[in-house]
Amino acid sequence: MDAAPAYIDDFARFISASPSSYHAAAEVARRLEAHGFTRLSESEPWTAEPGGRFVVRDGAVVAWLQPVGAGPTTPFRVLGAHTDSPGFKLAPKPTIGSHGWLQAGVEVYGGPLLNSWLDRELELAGRLVTRDGTEHLVRTGPFLRIPQLAVHLDREVNNGLVLDRQRHLNPVFGVGDVAQADLVAHLAGLAGVAAADVAGYDILTADTAPPARFGLDNALFAAGRMDNLSAVHAGLCALIAAASAPDIVDSNISVLAAFDHEELGSQSRSGASGPLLDDILTRIAAGLGASVAQRLQAYAESWCLSADAGHAVHPNYPERHDPANMPILGGGPLLKINANQRYATDAVGAALWARTCQQAGVDYQEFVSNNTVPCGSTIGPLTATRLGIRTVDVGVALLSMHSARELCHVNDPAALSSAIRAFFSPAA
Template identity: 55%
Template sequence: MTFLAASPSPYHAVANAAERLEKAGFKQVAETDAWDRTTGGKYVLRGGAIVAWYVPEGAAPHTPFRIVGAHTDSPNLRVKPLPDSGAHGWRQVAVEIYGGPLLNSWLDRDLGLAGRLTLRDGSTRLVNVDRPLLRVPQLAIHLDRSVTADGLKLDKQRHMQPVWGLGNDVRDGDLIAFLEETAGIPAGEVTGWDLMTHSVEPPAYLGRDRELLAGPRMDNLLSVHAGTAALVAMASAQSEPSSIPVLAAFDHEENGSQSDTGADGPLLGTVLERSVFARGGSYEDRARAFAGTVCLSSDTGHAVHPNYAERHDPTHHPRVNGGPILKVNVNNRYATDGSGRAEFTAACERAGVPFQSFVSNNSMPCGTTIGPITAARHGIRTVDIGVAILSMHSARELCGADDPFLLANALVAFLER
């Protein structure tokens, strides 16, 4: 819950993960520096992505990796290059739809603004206005009686622009000037920005027995948090693992992963290769290491919905607090095969964690993850897993309060194999 609340953007998420890794003894390495063969925990930050790994004592150049993969981005509303707009006495912020959000979940919700500011000297600064600042007001039912009969229909361009104040004199630079002042940056120093809205309502326990957890960005910061916790646990353990545990949390999964910080980019492969070569390895060692590597692609999945049970496969009904889910799709929307199932089963058995299986209803389209991308791009055996939730892609999602803990323990067992 703390991690979700402190991570309103991918940039904040990786910064928070890095802070936790630093406390466990991990050190940041720059991609522009030469890497050495030192052991211990290391990590690379690039934009909204982080790759962290722990090299045990005596690791050979061909030692395989065990990877937990996740993504840091979530669907939301993102600020356009010319953000200042307005009409009829309202000041508004021009936004673009990122990914595939449930648009109605962003209506009439108090929103903050967070992300990354780039200054004239090329440096960056994180900013987080974590108070009610923006709101996308819904049209009153009195002005649209068709909502009752036809349902809510939203135009992404016309209906999703939030208000943030009053005034007829809308001036270019108002929003950025406000953020400069908020962040303590001299006026006119910000020349670039990557900004997005977020719900300011904090995560909360829900239900009669507080067995549920409601909060934002569970897809997929839940997996980023669990992967970070598992890697920290590995680094803190007394025994040295026989493989190299890795956390790879990418940006831009929600729009296809095709970026320098996405799973379809070169970041993970480059980091793994450089780790092999820094330990004196050859291309042959790299090939041997990759051949023995396994990746768990961890992302949220669909719990059976009590009001829409017919949308789920009739024999596969994942439940919240039932433990992690193993995702299967024979058309390779997920990367799991029989050997991957055995791998994950063994990890859950070692951890004493129950798990469930998920497969889509044949009549419904199946989503996808970074799993097939990772498998195809790097030739790495990959298994798709996750946690079952409700309200995926809403501004506020719902999971079982036990499931993040169960997932993290399964990941520890996987990494220490």
């Protein structure tokens, strides 16, 4: 794809600007505002004029493009994704340590591939909340490291590494007297607020190694948090492209729903199991004069693409994949299928995805799990269950999913974004 190099460079910048879900939401908001979208407050009335709008709720963003001529039964085309990624979250009383070391007390966040976080320079990133309720984004840059035990002190380590989540994963950030160190004060200083004013925080770890292209023809791309910033960025670019069309006259209301807390099960006010998307769609429909019955009519003709990362075939572990369905890097975005509805795709959705990719001029490949390997899930079944909107699960193929540093092909994220653009504006 001719556009892939420029796209992947922009994707790398997006990842670098998004070390936490809160930073990702802020970066989405910044880019939307730069392209003429208006930020709305959930606590204030909304107008119903055509154009681009968005709402930020904690680490989540919902943005939409309302076309000229939208009415009470105009359906929605929703791209669902999530802003959070597995890692570690700063615990209460975060400054710990012993034997001369200063360490950060952390809880495991989601399901990270634990060994991949060892011996990397990590940063802390997220939000501080002062006593007056004001949120302050903060990031440290390289600051922490989870040190692995040397092989000389564990001669059997290469026969099986076992990490105790409580004892072995607290990162070091310096040496000295724990009583004289204060991580929260350090973060407060970076944010420009007084430590005594900090009343709460949501601070997570992120790998600080920059995204990189490498390999033959620079066709491979490695970075942290591609699960699921790959879909957030793809949806954002597609929505901005739709808004940049000369005349925004369409048969659908295009929506980007980037939720938080998917890696924890989505059960939060900013997660896909919460009311966020339903709240926004209800208010949009109400602004268009829709009755409850008309809003349900709109839902009946609506679609959601649940875009999240999927597994490419691993060359060293091919037996872990379905023998007849082995997606490859560079083969195009995935159509994710599961007989037990861990993914929401059905035959009607598969047909929609085929039409969408044909319109976009991109290839796609099917993904299904090996029957002996439990299948993960996405926001897709949650959205379908909450709203009754037909939902299709898709995404970019990765190696090393949930690693501190994941791997994809440079062409696949751009292809996903092209398909989402076609999804937002389907051919007649």
